[in-house]
Amino acid sequence: MERQGPLFSLFVHASALLLAVVILAPLVWLFVMSISPAADLSAKPLKWWPSDIDLSRYRTLLSAIENSTGAAFIASLFNSLKVAGMATLAAIVVAVPAAWAVSRTPAVSWSLYTVIATYMLPPVALAVPLYMGLAYFGLLNSVFGLALVYLTILAPFTTWLLKAGFDSIPREIESAAMIDGARLDQILRLLTLPLAAPVMATSALFAFLLAWDEFFYALLFTSDLRAKTLTVTIADLAGGRVSDYGLIATAGVLAALPPVLIGLVMQRALISGLTSGGVKG
Amino acid sequence: MSGTWISTRAWLLMLPLLAVMIAVIGWPLVDTVRLSFTDAKLVGTEGSFVGTENFTRMLTGSNFWRALVITTLFAIVSVAAEMVLGVLAALLLNQQFRGRTALRALMILPWALPTVVNATLWRLIYNPEYGSLNAALTQLGLLDSYRSWLGEPGSALIALIVADCWKNFPLVALIALAALQAVPRDITAASLVDGAGPFNRFRFVSMPYLAGPLLVALVLRTIEAFKVFDIIWVMTRGGPANSTRTLSILVYQEAFSFQRAGSGASLALIVTLLVTLLAVAYAALLRKAAGAA
Numbered sequence: 001m002e003r004q005g006p007l008f009s010l011f012v013h014a015s016a017l018l019l020a021v022v023i024l025a026p027l028v029w030l031f032v033m034s035i036s037p038a039a040d041l042s043a044k045p046l047k048w049w050p051s052d053i054d055l056s057r058y059r060t061l062l063s064a065i066e067n068s069t070g071a072a073f074i075a076s077l078f079n080s081l082k083v084a085g086m087a088t089l090a091a092i093v094v095a096v097p098a099a100w101a102v103s104r105t106p107a108v109s110w111s112l113y114t115v116i117a118t119y120m121l122p123p124v125a126l127a128v129p130l131y132m133g134l135a136y137f138g139l140l141n142s143v144f145g146l147a148l149v150y151l152t153i154l155a156p157f158t159t160w161l162l163k164a165g166f167d168s169i170p171r172e173i174e175s176a177a178m179i180d181g182a183r184l185d186q187i188l189r190l191l192t193l194p195l196a197a198p199v200m201a202t203s204a205l206f207a208f209l210l211a212w213d214e215f216f217y218a219l220l221f222t223s224d225l226r227a228k229t230l231t232v233t234i235a236d237l238a239g240g241r242v243s244d245y246g247l248i249a250t251a252g253v254l255a256a257l258p259p260v261l262i263g264l265v266m267q268r269a270l271i272s273g274l275t276s277g278g279v280k281g
Numbered sequence: 282m283s284g285t286w287i288s289t290r291a292w293l294l295m296l297p298l299l300a301v302m303i304a305v306i307g308w309p310l311v312d313t314v315r316l317s318f319t320d321a322k323l324v325g326t327e328g329s330f331v332g333t334e335n336f337t338r339m340l341t342g343s344n345f346w347r348a349l350v351i352t353t354l355f356a357i358v359s360v361a362a363e364m365v366l367g368v369l370a371a372l373l374l375n376q377q378f379r380g381r382t383a384l385r386a387l388m389i390l391p392w393a394l395p396t397v398v399n400a401t402l403w404r405l406i407y408n409p410e411y412g413s414l415n416a417a418l419t420q421l422g423l424l425d426s427y428r429s430w431l432g433e434p435g436s437a438l439i440a441l442i443v444a445d446c447w448k449n450f451p452l453v454a455l456i457a458l459a460a461l462q463a464v465p466r467d468i469t470a471a472s473l474v475d476g477a478g479p480f481n482r483f484r485f486v487s488m489p490y491l492a493g494p495l496l497v498a499l500v501l502r503t504i505e506a507f508k509v510f511d512i513i514w515v516m517t518r519g520g521p522a523n524s525t526r527t528l529s530i531l532v533y534q535e536a537f538s539f540q541r542a543g544s545g546a547s548l549a550l551i552v553t554l555l556v557t558l559l560a561v562a563y564a565a566l567l568r569k570a571a572g573a574a
Contacts (some may be wrong), residue, residue, distance in 0.1 A: 009378075020380075023390060023451065029402075038430055045416060045420055097518075101291040101292075102291070108292065122527050128309075128549065129310075129535075185514060231397040235514070235515045239515070245408070254399045259393045259409075263389045
């Protein structure tokens with residue numbers, strides 16, 4: 001590669017340091033707020049490092065004493081898990097056969113593009129009828145209702161990623177097996193689906209993250225502990241009259257932990273998914 | 282096997298997906314169109330047909346136009362900043378330096394942080410009494426007295442854009458970096474031998490590889506930015522004095538805060554139309570770029 005002068009090298013290192021600080025400073029501060037005593041956070045001048053480490057908010061949020069902030073937080077944590085889990089599972093179940101069919105039968109691919117085009121729709125375009133429909137079926141403020149609504153986002157998205165995945169599995173493998181006398185269901189079960197397992201896992205993970213992140217529909221369609229998700233609970237905390245900012249920060253740290261860990265561990269798969277197929281906004 | 286059987290089989294396999302899509306997207310979209318011509322309330326009254334009254338009221342009122350300007354401003358400024366910062370970060374990450382792998386791993390963090398947590402975090406940073414931005418600027422001597430960054434119409438939108446950029450520019454950087462790494466080594470080497478300077482190398486060697494992926498990122502980010510709701514709702518709820526009320530926030534207020542389902546639906550349709558126009562214009566742009574390449 002290029003010979004680098006010492007000045008250029010200094011410039012690169014300085015810029016890298018700046019970039020690292022820009023990325024890390026807000027995140028570190030979120031964590032510092034979560035472990036600082038309340039007095040430190042309202043001190044002037046502000047204390048940038050906690051005088052002593054205070055883990056009481058983690059205990060508060062993760063203790064299930066009835067009617068406490070913790071109980072509400074844990075309930076919404078489980079609601080988020082349930083909604084994201086159910087929506088992801090349902091999306092994969094409908095997306096796998098559709099994605100395979102489109103991948104192997106280009107003649108019907110226009111229908112997939114129609115489905116993907118809906119991904120561009122602003123959620124407000126569907127919100128009012130969805131609200132009325134859920135109300136009609138008694139599914140407002142229900143994890144099932146919200147999971148169903150999340151299919152509007154997850155189903156097109158996973159179908160798109162899976163189709164790209166099936167495209168990369170040569171169809172010659174399938175025709176060879178067919179010539180050898182295998183039935184279609186055997187080919188899919190024993191050959192194609194195992195080969196597509198990594199793509200299916202990545203798609204499921206992406207879908208789960210999308211659902212975990214979702215806020216707009218959750219805000220509209222849930223109202224109490226029975227269905228409120230983590231994002232709504234955190235927005236409530238942030239917008240409410242909570243005087244301890246450390247508590248809000250702690251809720252943020254806990255909600256961010258699963259996606260951040262997934263992001264770090266799955267980095268390679270996520271980046272190739274981001275650059276090849278869909279891009280999450 | 283015959284062609285008809287294969288396409289029948291394909292349709293059968295697509296049936297579950299299509300059924301779900303019709304139930305949760307197709308029908309609601311059609312119903313939004315129906316509602317937009319009625320004076321229905323969100324709960325209670327079915328509403329009766331009022332023709333295009335909702336549309337004329339929305340398009341002649343000042344709320345819609347003001348929200349359109351704010352949305353456009355938010356989308357253009359934040360996406361432009363994300364593109365520039367993203368490409369600069371990618372060019373940096375494409376250099377050799379110690380800690381490069383670690384820094385690249387860090388870039389995934391803002392993207393992975395849930396939008397609502399990001400909004401909450403920046404809301405705390407901008408806090409008028411105890412926020413770290415006020416503290417840092419005062420302690421550095423850059424600010425005389427604490428400011429209410431999100432509480433003043435002059436600074437709220439910019440503060441939101443900064444928070445949005447911080448979360449989204451690393452994604453652009455990762456996409457651009459992947460594109461840069463696809464540039465063959467020998468082309469870079471040849472351009473060096475030919476004596477090309479850094480600017481010309483970027484313009485003629487890297488840019489052809491960057492253009493496609495960046496254009497796709499630009500399209501998707503612009504459409505996302507145009508639909509923005511979450512970050513604004515959590516940080517300002519469209520305030521102060523409606524200075525950050527984007528189109529999505531306006532639809533929310535009309536349909537859900539004021540429970541006017543009919544006029545809310547008409548507004549939602551106008552927004553949908555604008556997003557569709559944006560998408561169609563971009564699709565044409567992409568096709569032209571693909572043709573030129």
